[in-house]
Amino acid sequence: IENAQSTIDFAGYNNNRTEITRALNEAYNRGVRVRYIYDDGPQNSALLDGIDFPVLNDAGAVDDGLMHNKFVVVDAEDAMNAFVYTGSSNFTDENIGRDFNNALIIQDQALARAYTVEFEEMWGGPTDNPGIFAAKFGSAKEDNTPHLFKIGEVDMELYFSPSDNTSNAIEGAVRTADDQLMLALLTFTHNPLGTAVVDEHYDGTEVRVLLDNNSDQGSEYDYLEENGVNVVVESSRSDQLHHKYAIVDPGSSNPTVVTGSHNWSRSAEERNDENTLLIYDEDISNIFLQEFEKRWAESTTGLPHVDQIPGLEIKIGPNPASSFVNMNLQGELSKNLELNIYDMNGRLLKSIRDLSRGSNKIELTNALRNQMLFFVLSNHEFCTHFKLTVH
Numbered sequence: 001i002e003n004a005q006s007t008i009d010f011a012g013y014n015n016n017r018t019e020i021t022r023a024l025n026e027a028y029n030r031g032v033r034v035r036y037i038y039d040d041g042p043q044n045s046a047l048l049d050g051i052d053f054p055v056l057n058d059a060g061a062v063d064d065g066l067m068h069n070k071f072v073v074v075d076a077e078d079a080m081n082a083f084v085y086t087g088s089s090n091f092t093d094e095n096i097g098r099d100f101n102n103a104l105i106i107q108d109q110a111l112a113r114a115y116t117v118e119f120e121e122m123w124g125g126p127t128d129n130p131g132i133f134a135a136k137f138g139s140a141k142e143d144n145t146p147h148l149f150k151i152g153e154v155d156m157e158l159y160f161s162p163s164d165n166t167s168n169a170i171e172g173a174v175r176t177a178d179d180q181l182m183l184a185l186l187t188f189t190h191n192p193l194g195t196a197v198v199d200e201h202y203d204g205t206e207v208r209v210l211l212d213n214n215s216d217q218g219s220e221y222d223y224l225e226e227n228g229v230n231v232v233v234e235s236s237r238s239d240q241l242h243h244k245y246a247i248v249d250p251g252s253s254n255p256t257v258v259t260g261s262h263n264w265s266r267s268a269e270e271r272n273d274e275n276t277l278l279i280y281d282e283d284i285s286n287i288f289l290q291e292f293e294k295r296w297a298e299s300t301t302g303l304p305h306v307d308q309i310p311g312l313e314i315k316i317g318p319n320p321a322s323s324f325v326n327m328n329l330q331g332e333l334s335k336n337l338e339l340n341i342y343d344m345n346g347r348l349l350k351s352i353r354d355l356s357r358g359s360n361k362i363e364l365t366n367a368l369r370n371q372m373l374f375f376v377l378s379n380h381e382f383c384t385h386f387k388l389t390v391h
Helices: 017-028 093-097 109-123 165-176 189-203 222-226 266-271 284-300
Strands: 006-011 031-040 055-057 070-074 085-086 102-108 149-150 154-161 180-185 206-211 232-233 244-248 258-261 275-279 315-316 326-331 338-343 348-352 358-363 369-377 383-390
Touching: 006 017, 006 109, 006 326, 017 031, 031 109, 085 109, 085 258, 109 149, 109 154, 154 165, 165 189, 165 244, 165 258, 165 266, 165 275, 180 189, 180 284, 189 206, 189 222, 206 284, 222 232, 232 284, 244 284, 258 284, 284 369, 284 383, 315 383
Parallel strands: 006 031, 031 055, 180 206, 206 232
Antiparallel strands: 006 070, 070 085, 085 102, 149 154, 154 275, 180 244, 244 258, 258 275, 315 326, 326 358, 338 348, 338 369, 369 383
16 A cells, blocks of 8 residues: 555455555545445444545445455556455454455556456446446446456466356366365355365365354355365364365466455355455465465364474474484473374375484485475474475
8 A cells, every 4th residue: 555656446345454544545645546445234443534535335235245355456557566465354453463364465467457347347437436326236247357367477367256157167176176175264155166075075186174164054064074075163263264265286287276255155156246366376376285284283183383382492404305304302392292294285194103302313205205295293282384395
């Protein structure tokens, strides 16, 4: 926001961060065109006082859906500086400070212009102030944006709900899985997507599903569990797992990440204003994989994930390694330790339960070589993980 030169289009379901609206006010008062759309349901307390820029909400829309987007478009007509901020996180203390979420900042003018088309459909035109009588939300919108993008060397797809058949795109990505499928979802109630996940499981894909809860009306949790899918309710802490992402075949030659604001629900598909990205990139999929493995480890071990286990000093080397790695453990908590070694796809390769204080030499067999490994170390209180390259 502070770096914007000419325009900011802000579509946020909920905002209680006054520093965000303060930055928008400052941008507006230095000559940046600021336009802001929000949902009329949440309190949006940061918009209650001292707003200088024009705003619009979805009150009076033809259906009862949510304006559930969380995106910002900056300087869309500046080829060098145009960017989009998007993801799963609302602009709230809870979502930014305590809940599990993801956000992406993508610098690309074509993508920024596509988001602008969607924004102006809801805004009611290209004008500085909202065209109230022309504004379209929910099922009144049309599929009028491009879907395929090449950003640098990365292929992406973009879909807006409910006009673009987003769930079909998500289902298509799910059904491309050959080896691995990981889901981290706030809610999962959309039957066609549940069927696709179960079909992948029966086709031999290793499926892991992490849900924030299993109590939403129409939850797919029981259906997945009854069909043998490895599904877990996130249990590491009391705040939300607010993600809406899928990772397909990480570590392969054609990995896919699905993310955005679109919950895997019928409401998101048929009524809500949402945006979803499909990203085909090894680096992005690996970043999401690391996040998933942290959440999965916390929820399956019941232990909070920390960057460093309190009271335990860990030294490991060499990194990169070849035939062995030495793990030196010192401190008062250097007992009851368990080490699990995973590959990039989340497959458990080795477990060691006899670690002791001091030096532990870990032999690296042929099955562990020529790849990136994740070492997950846990005791009865915490778990931590780190990466190791093996030649």
